Amino acid sequence: xxxxxxxxxxxxxxxxxxxxxxxxxxxxxxxxxxxxxxxxxxxxxxxxxxxxxxxxxxxxxxxxxxxxxxxxxxxxxxxxxxxxxxxxxxxxxxxxxxxxxxxxxxxxxxxxxxxxxxxxxxxxxxxxxxxxxxxxxxxxxxxxxxxxxxxxxxxxxxxxxxxxxxxxxxxxxxxxxxxxxxxxxxxxxxxxxxxxxxxxxxxxxxxxxxxxxxxxxxxxxxxxxxxxxxxxxxxxxxxxxxxxxxxxxxxxxxxxxxxxxxxxxxxxxxxxxxxxxxxxxxxxxxxxxxxxxxxxxxxxxxxxxxxxxxxxxxxxxxxxxxxxxxxxxxxxxxxxxxxxxxxxxxxxxxxxxxxxxxxxxxxxxxxxxxxxxxxxxxxxxxxxxxxxxxxxxxxxxxxxxxxxxxxxxxxxxxxxxxxxxxxxxxxxxxxxxxxxxxxxxxxxxxxxxxxxxxxxxxxxxxxxxxxxxxxxxxxxxxxxxxxxxxxxxxx
Amino acid sequence: xxxxxxxxxxxxxxxxxxxxxxxxxxxxxxxxxxxxxxxxxxxxxxxxxxxxxxxxxxxxxxxxxxxxxxxxxxxxxxxxxxxxxxxxxxxxxxxxxxxxxxxxxxxxxxxxxxxxxxxxxxxxxxxxxxxxxxxxxxxxxxxxxxxxxxxxxxxxxxxxxxxxxxxxxxxxxxxxxxxxxxxxxxxxxxxxxxxxxxxxxxxxxxxxxxxxxxxxxxxxxxxxxxxxxxxxxxxxxxxxxxxxxxxxxxxxxxxxxxxxxxxxxxxxxxxxxxxxxxxxxxxxxxxxxxxxxxxxxxxxxxxxxxxxxxxxxxxxxxxxxxxxxxxxxxxxxxxxxxxxxxxxxxxxxxxxxxxxxxxxxxxxxxxxxxxxxxxxxxxxxxxxxxxxxxxxxxxxxxxxxxxxxxxxxxxxxxxxxxxxxxxxxxxxxxxxxxxxxxxxxxxxxxxxxxxxxxxxxxxxxxxxxxxxxxxxxxxxxxxxxxxxxxxxxxx
Numbered sequence: 017x018x019x020x021x022x023x024x025x026x027x028x029x030x031x032x033x034x035x036x037x038x039x040x041x042x043x044x045x046x047x048x049x050x051x052x053x054x055x056x057x058x059x060x061x062x063x064x065x066x067x068x069x070x071x072x073x074x075x076x077x078x079x080x081x082x083x084x085x086x087x088x089x090x091x092x093x094x095x096x097x098x099x100x101x102x103x104x105x106x107x108x109x110x111x112x113x114x115x116x117x118x119x120x121x122x123x124x125x126x127x128x129x130x131x132x133x134x135x136x137x138x139x140x141x142x143x144x145x146x147x148x149x150x151x152x153x154x155x156x157x158x159x160x161x162x163x164x165x166x167x168x169x170x171x172x173x174x175x176x177x178x179x180x181x182x183x184x185x186x187x188x189x190x191x192x193x194x195x196x197x198x199x200x201x202x203x204x205x206x207x208x209x210x211x212x213x214x215x216x217x218x219x220x221x222x223x224x225x226x227x228x229x230x231x232x233x234x235x236x237x238x239x240x241x242x243x244x245x246x247x248x249x250x251x252x253x254x255x256x257x258x259x260x261x262x263x264x265x266x267x268x269x270x271x272x273x274x275x276x277x278x279x280x281x282x283x284x285x286x287x288x289x290x291x292x293x294x295x296x297x298x299x300x301x302x303x304x305x306x307x308x309x310x311x312x313x314x315x316x317x318x319x320x321x322x323x324x325x326x327x328x329x330x331x332x333x334x335x336x337x338x339x340x341x342x343x344x345x346x347x348x349x350x351x352x353x354x355x356x357x358x359x360x361x362x363x364x365x366x367x368x369x370x371x372x373x374x375x376x377x378x379x380x381x382x383x384x385x386x387x388x389x390x391x392x393x394x395x396x397x398x399x400x401x402x403x404x405x406x407x408x409x410x411x412x413x414x415x416x417x418x419x420x421x422x423x424x425x426x427x428x429x430x431x432x433x434x435x436x437x438x439x440x441x442x443x444x445x446x447x448x449x450x451x452x453x454x455x456x457x458x459x460x461x462x463x464x465x466x467x468x469x470x471x472x473x474x475x476x477x478x479x480x481x482x483x484x485x486x487x488x489x490x491x492x493x494x495x496x497x498x499x500x501x502x503x504x505x506x507x
Numbered sequence: 508x509x510x511x512x513x514x515x516x517x518x519x520x521x522x523x524x525x526x527x528x529x530x531x532x533x534x535x536x537x538x539x540x541x542x543x544x545x546x547x548x549x550x551x552x553x554x555x556x557x558x559x560x561x562x563x564x565x566x567x568x569x570x571x572x573x574x575x576x577x578x579x580x581x582x583x584x585x586x587x588x589x590x591x592x593x594x595x596x597x598x599x600x601x602x603x604x605x606x607x608x609x610x611x612x613x614x615x616x617x618x619x620x621x622x623x624x625x626x627x628x629x630x631x632x633x634x635x636x637x638x639x640x641x642x643x644x645x646x647x648x649x650x651x652x653x654x655x656x657x658x659x660x661x662x663x664x665x666x667x668x669x670x671x672x673x674x675x676x677x678x679x680x681x682x683x684x685x686x687x688x689x690x691x692x693x694x695x696x697x698x699x700x701x702x703x704x705x706x707x708x709x710x711x712x713x714x715x716x717x718x719x720x721x722x723x724x725x726x727x728x729x730x731x732x733x734x735x736x737x738x739x740x741x742x743x744x745x746x747x748x749x750x751x752x753x754x755x756x757x758x759x760x761x762x763x764x765x766x767x768x769x770x771x772x773x774x775x776x777x778x779x780x781x782x783x784x785x786x787x788x789x790x791x792x793x794x795x796x797x798x799x800x801x802x803x804x805x806x807x808x809x810x811x812x813x814x815x816x817x818x819x820x821x822x823x824x825x826x827x828x829x830x831x832x833x834x835x836x837x838x839x840x841x842x843x844x845x846x847x848x849x850x851x852x853x854x855x856x857x858x859x860x861x862x863x864x865x866x867x868x869x870x871x872x873x874x875x876x877x878x879x880x881x882x883x884x885x886x887x888x889x890x891x892x893x894x895x896x897x898x899x900x901x902x903x904x905x906x907x908x909x910x911x912x913x914x915x916x917x918x919x920x921x922x923x924x925x926x927x928x929x930x931x932x933x934x935x936x937x938x939x940x941x942x943x944x945x946x947x948x949x950x951x952x953x954x955x956x957x958x959x960x961x962x963x964x965x966x967x968x969x970x971x972x973x974x975x976x977x978x979x980x981x982x983x984x985x986x987x988x989x990x991x992x993x994x995x996x997x998x
Contacts, residue, residue, distance in 0.1 A: 042656060076659040147662040155871075156651055163647055168975065171638040171839040184553075191551040207698075210866050244863070331549070348662040350870035372735070375701050378869040379841035380646075484659065 042077045046085040054094045054105050065095065065103045074484060076148070137454030138491035142286065142433040142479030149401060149485070150348050154393040155384060161391075162383035170383065174374025176367055178205025178355070181386040186355050189389050190341070194317050195327030197334045198357045204366050207376045208354040209313065210248055212340045215356070215369045216311070218252040230365040231309065236277040238266050239468035240287055240460065245278070258465035264292035268299040277303075278311040281329040285315060286463050286477045288427010288435050290326045300329070303336040309359070314341045318398045320430040321406045335359045343385065345432060345481075346398055353377055353385055405432055408480040412492055419496035432481035435460065436499070443474035449498040450476070455491065533568050537576040545585045545596050556586065556594040628945030629982035633777065633924040633970030640892060640976070641839050645884040646875060652882075653874035661874065665865030667858050669696025669846070672877035677846050680880050681832070684889075685808050686818030688825045689848045695857050698867045699845040700804065701739055703831045706847070706860045707802070709743040721856040722800065727768040729757050730959035731778055731951065736769070749956035755783035759790040768794075769802040772820040776806060777954050777968045779918010779926050781817045791820070794827040800850070805832040807922040809889045812897045817921070826850040834876065836923060836972075837889055844868055844876055896923055899971040903983055910987035923972035926951065927990070934965035940989040941967070946982065 053059040065071070065086065072079040086103050089095040097103045162181075170179070177183065183200035190196035206212050216231045233254035237246065239261050246256050257274060259266040265284050268291075271277055277299065281291040291299075303310050312329045320326060330339040334357075342354030358366060370376070388394045409428050416423050416436070424437040438446055443459040450457055460475040483491045544550040556562070559573040566573070577594050580586040588594045653672075661670070668674065674691035681687035697703050707722045724745035728737065730752050737747050748765060750757045756775050759782075762768055768790065772782040782790075794801050803820045811817065821830040825848075833845030849857060861867070879885045900919050907914050907927070915928040929937055934950040941948055951966040974982045 074659070076657065144663050148659040150659070150662040152654060156654055159650060160647055163643060168639040168641070171641040171841045172635050173840045188551040188554050191549050192554060195549050197547065197549065207867050210862070327549075331547070348870075349664045349864065350662050352865070352867060352869045371701070373840065374843070376698050376843060376867060378843045378872050379839075381869050381872065 042075075043081050043084050046075070046077065046081060047088050050085060050089055051094055054089075059105050061105050061107045063105045065105070067102070070486070073148075073486065136451075136456035138456065138487070138494045139482045140450075140455055140457040140478050140480065140491055140495060141482060142458065142477050143482075144349065144479065145345055145347075145401070145432060145481045146404070146484060147348065149404065150350075151393065151397045154397060155347075155388060158387035158391060158393060159380065159384035162387040163380055166383055170379055174377075174379045176204075176370040176372065176374050177201075178203065178374070178377065179379060179382040179386065181390075182382045183355075185386040185389040189394070190328070190339070190357065193395075194314065194339075194341075195331045196339060196357055197331050202334075202358045202360060202363055204356045204358060204363070204370065205374075205377050205382060206354045206356060206370070207352040208342045208344060208349075209315070209340055210244070211376060212354055212356050213245065213248055214252065215366055216338070217249060217254045218369075230362055230369055231276050233276075234274050235311075236271055236274040237465065238279060238284060239465045239470050240463045240473075241278075241280070241285055241465065243463065246465065256465070256467075258468035258470075260468065260470035261287060263289060265289055265295055266291065266299075268295045268302060271299070271302050271306075271308075273306075274308065275306075276309045276311060278313060279329070280313045280315060282314060282317045282320075282326045283427070283430040285313070286427070286433060286435060286460065287473070287475075288429075288431065288433075290429075291329070296329050296332060300332045300336055304333065308336075309362075310337045312337050312339045314339055316345045316431040317341065318346050319402055319405055319432060321402070321409065322429045326430070330357060335361070338362065346394075346401070347385075351381055351385070353381055404485065405481055408488055409434060411488070412478065412480055412495075415492045415496050416499070420499040420501065422501065423499055426475075433477055433479045436476040436478060438474040438476065440472075440474050443476070446474075446476055446499065450495060453494040453498040455494045455498060457495075533566075534572050534575050537566070537568070537572060538579050541576060541580055542585055545580075550596045552596050552598045554596045556596070558593070627942075627947030629947065629978070629985045630973045631941075631946055631948040631969050631971065631982055631986060632973060633949065633968050635840065635970065635973045636836055636838070636892065636923060637895065637972050637975060638839065640895065641841075642884065642888045645888060646838075646879060649878035649882060649884060650871065650875035653878040654871055657874055661870055665868075665870045667695075667861040667863065667865050668692075669694065669865070669868065670870060670873040670877060672881075673844075673873045674846075676877040676880040680885070681819070681830070681848065684886075685805065685830075685832075686822045687830060687848055688822050693825075693849050693851060693854055695847045695849060695854070695861065696865075696868050696873060697845045697847060697861070698843040699833045699835055699840070700806070700831055701735070702867060703845060703847050704736065704739055705743065706857055707829070708740060708745045709860075721853055721860055722767050724767075725765050726802075727762055727765040728956065729770060729775060730956045730961050731954045731964075732769075732771070732776060732956065734954065737956065747956070747958075749959035749961075751959065751961035752778060754780060756780055756786055757782065757790075759786045759793060762790070762793050762797075762799075764797075765799065766797075767800045767802060769804060770820070771804045771806065773805060773808045773811075773817040774918070774921040776804070777918070777924060777926060777951065778964070779920075779922065779924075781921075782820070787820055787823060791823045791827055795824065799827075800853075801828045803828050803830045805830055807836045808832065809837050810893055810896055810923060811921040812893070812900065813920045821848060826852070829853065837885075837892070838876075842872055842876070844872055895976070896972055899979055900925060902979070903969065903971055903986075906983050906987050907990070911990040911992065913992065914990055917966075924968055924970045927967040927969060929965040929967065931963075931965050934967070937965075937967055937990065941986060944985040944989040946985045946989060948986075 068079045068082040068086070072082045086095060086097065090097050090103070094106055095103050096106045180200065182205055183203040186203050187198055187200045190198065206215060217229055217233065234257050235249060235254055236259050237256045239258040249256055259268065259270055259277070261267070261284065265281070266279060279291065279299065281296060283290060299310055302308065310329065314328060317328065328339055330337040336359065338359065339357040340354065343351050356366060412434060413425050413428065416425055425434050426437055427435045443461060447457065447459045457479070458477050460473055460477060463477070464472060478495065556577065559570045559577070563570040563573045577586060577588065581588050581594070585597055586594050587597045671691065673696055674694040677694050678689055678691045681689065697706060708720055708724065725748050726740060726745055727750050728747045730749040740747055750759065750761055750768070752758070752775065756772070757770055759768070770782065770790065772787060774781060790801055793799065801820065805819060808819065819830055821828040827850065829850065830848040831845065834842050847857060903925060904916050904919065907916055916925050917928055918926045934952060938948065938950045948970070949968050951964050951968060954968070955963060969986065971979070
């Protein structure tokens with residue numbers, strides 16, 4: 017029962033989020049949004065509102081803010097409160113003070129519709145960490161400490177390589193967490209993975225005359241991967257050539273004349289396995305023999321749940337592998353920071369592509385991240401999230417084993433998503449069944465390279481990090497309801 | 508803190524587990540494993556090792572075993588131990604690949620040499636605000652407030668348009684401070700002026716197929732302007748066509764077949780005058796008649812010292828003018844935030860160029876800036892800096908009037924720099940004289956478009972915002988020493 021309140025609160029919450037970000041204070045915004053929801057009938061007469069705590073948790077506001085908003089709306093007659101019975105939408109809602117509320121704010125033409133039309137009830141799409149877990153106090157403490165202690169020069173034009181504090185912190189962190197072998201001067205800070213690809217292949221905008229690209233295509237990529245990366249590369253004029261995958265990862269022996277290959281060695285995205293040790297060695301040998309380079313997308317390297325850490329491929333040959341990482345999964349995609357760990361010979365070109373000054377990555381954020389790492393808070397956060405995500409994975413696996421035992425779950429030794437293998441030809445109907453249960457997720461087909469000739473796999477990619485902690489159980493329930501034999505509905 | 512050590516110890520521990528089961532005793536195995544971790548660079552120089560207790564607990568060995576192993580490795584020189592400071596990896600550990608590690612702390616190849624070789628004693632180059640004046644307490648307060656109150660969703664993937672809080676704050680601010688006429692949904696947040704140019708002309712990397720640029724060249728520009736902008740445009744394949752200048756600004760009646768013109772209407776950069784009212788009207792008429800667009804570089808619009816504020820050209824026709832601004836001059840170039848105020852018809856294309864998610868501008872920084880503006884702190888800071896810069900301008904003008912009365916100072920009604928007019932043919936020697944006095948500054952020639960046929964002006968561009976407050980007097984003294992008749996040296 018409690019679960020469903022929480023879920024309900026989240027639904028109301030996600031409806032209210034946009035309005036809540038309006039200026040003028042959270043309390044006023046919440047009152048306005050709730051009032052509008054009642055007035056428009058979105059919250060029907062008699063509807064019971066979620067408890068303060070649930071709504072507050074989901075909106076990320078203080079419980080008192082919700083309590084105040086409810087009290088105000090009770091006073092205005094929009095809501096009714098009865099001791100012990102909770103707060104309800106009044107049966108006859110008429111505006112007591114018509115002048116009080118403004119016209120509904122016009123919909124923002126810039127606001128993006130969620131990919132599945134409306135905000136889904138249960139969001140199991142991959143790609144986003146649990147946003148409710150952002151370590152606000154630790155980040156704020158690091159930010160304050162870093163900014164208070166920083167010399168004045170940090171507020172001047174920044175070095176495009178990134179702040180030395182951050183590069184030193186990353187070098188040490190990546191060495192111990194990922195086995196990376198590098199030095200601070202070979203790390204270049206950027207805004208994230210997409211920025212790194214642009215710097216490598218787009219020359220920072222200088223691709224017209226062809227004189228400034230660091231790397232050139234064609235680029236071999238895994239046959240399953242993020243469409244966004246392929247599109248970005250295509251926009252830079254870089255052709256991608258798909259490498260087939262099997263249970264040991266990409267078939268790197270198919271590499272021939274490409275100049276570079278982009279891999280996810282620690283945890284193939286999205287299918288989920290690590291690249292086999294022999295192939296790790298083989299791809300580095302290939303790069304050496306052909307004068308080529310391996311791009312290592314270390315997108316979730318911190319989140320490994322078994323006892324066998326898969327270190328970075330980069331350590332096999334720091335002169336042949338470019339490791340690219342970011343805080344998008346470990347911390348938040350809202351903090352626009354990533355890094356490239358470069359072979360010596362590329363450092364100059366990447367810096368030239370980046371420009372004479374730091375034009376991208378916020379310098380205060382760089383300092384804050386450096387402090388977060390050095391102070392141990394980053395490790396602490398990663399450890400906490402690892403436990404949380406591991407718990408979610410276990411819960412997903414257990415629920416499916418019980419409710420949909422025909423489904424094989426794979427790729428779950430690491431990361432923030434699982435792949436549910438499906439019988440051939442059933443993927444589309446499974447996605448649709450999920451949608452009917454209010455679950456948003458993607459099928460494997462979304463990630464398939466259009467040019468690959470490998471046999472298609474049917475499967476669902478379940479991002480188990482996306483829902484907030486209290487909403488996760490209901491999401492798994494709904495997913496099981498969609499996948500259970502006979503399509504049993506969840507009661 | 509203990510948490511993080513435990514975590515860290517666990518990570519090191521899991522690296523070491525395998526080796527520890529080797530024959531020969533735990534102590535020897537631990538020593539071997541740690542030595543190898545240091546030797547290979549997996550434990551970087553300077554890394555602090557976990558306390559005995561944490562590592563022992565995680566490895567399941569006696570604390571003394573860890574203590575013995577550390578002691579042994581300290582003796583061998585791999586680790587260092589200082590009373591009360593813990594055990595660290597020695598700074599000079601023997602490299603695995605001599606080619607990778609430098610012998611001594613080699614100079615960082617990423618560190619940029621200051622433009623004049625060494626760091627100048629007196630920096631009067633334009634372009635940077637007084638970095639010592641960054642409003643740290645106000646910024647930190649806004650950052651903390653904004654982040655504490657933000658709903659959880661701000662830590663998810665961001666809307667490429669920018670946070671609604673910031674766009675609303677900017678719309679209101681730009682209306683009252685610059686006379687801009689717009690609405691929040693027509694503002695797109697970006698990383699700064701260069702990013703805006705790339706979004707408009709480079710299509711966010713999609714310029715290969717020519718299908719995604721928002722605007723196309725050739726672009727008319729002022730005959731004097733920032734070389735960086737011309738270079739960036741050239742790299743995007745955009746040809747720039749110089750418009751001659753006179754004392755009333757750009758000769759906009761020379762505009763013909765260009766599709767767009769980039770102007771600095773409030774304060775021509777670098778020569779310093781505002782665009783004459785008739786020309787403001789004329790350029791908008793031209794844009795209307797030709798279906799063209801005016802890019803308004805509002806780089807220092809807040810800093811006007813006379814009593815006649817020059818409002819944004821944008822207000823003359825919000826459908827024909829794109830206004831671009833940033834916090835680089837008003838706050839700091841280290842905070843990577845700028846904005847584009849767009850005609851309705853470009854909003855969709857600019858957002859498409861920016862991508863599906865916010866990949867550039869830090870979302871926490873966006874929230875902080877919104878709070879800074881809404882709370883009034885931004886206005887307060889700008890007011891304070893306006894007074895400070897006006898004081899510096901007055902001091903410069905007074906000093907030159909006394910010490911170098913033959914120099915005409917111009918362009919000083921606004922902004923962060925002045926132009927000292929020089930007799931024809933004397934610019935280079937004046938710059939050199941300044942350098943001899945330890946003063947770094949640029950001559951006007953640096954800013955001249957290579958293709959212009961207008962008569963060259965000799966002059967020095969003096970950025971009076973760059974030095975910190977206490978260093979300014981000496982910088983002006985040194986400059987006067989360089990320019991005084993007879994080249995009098997400052998004692």
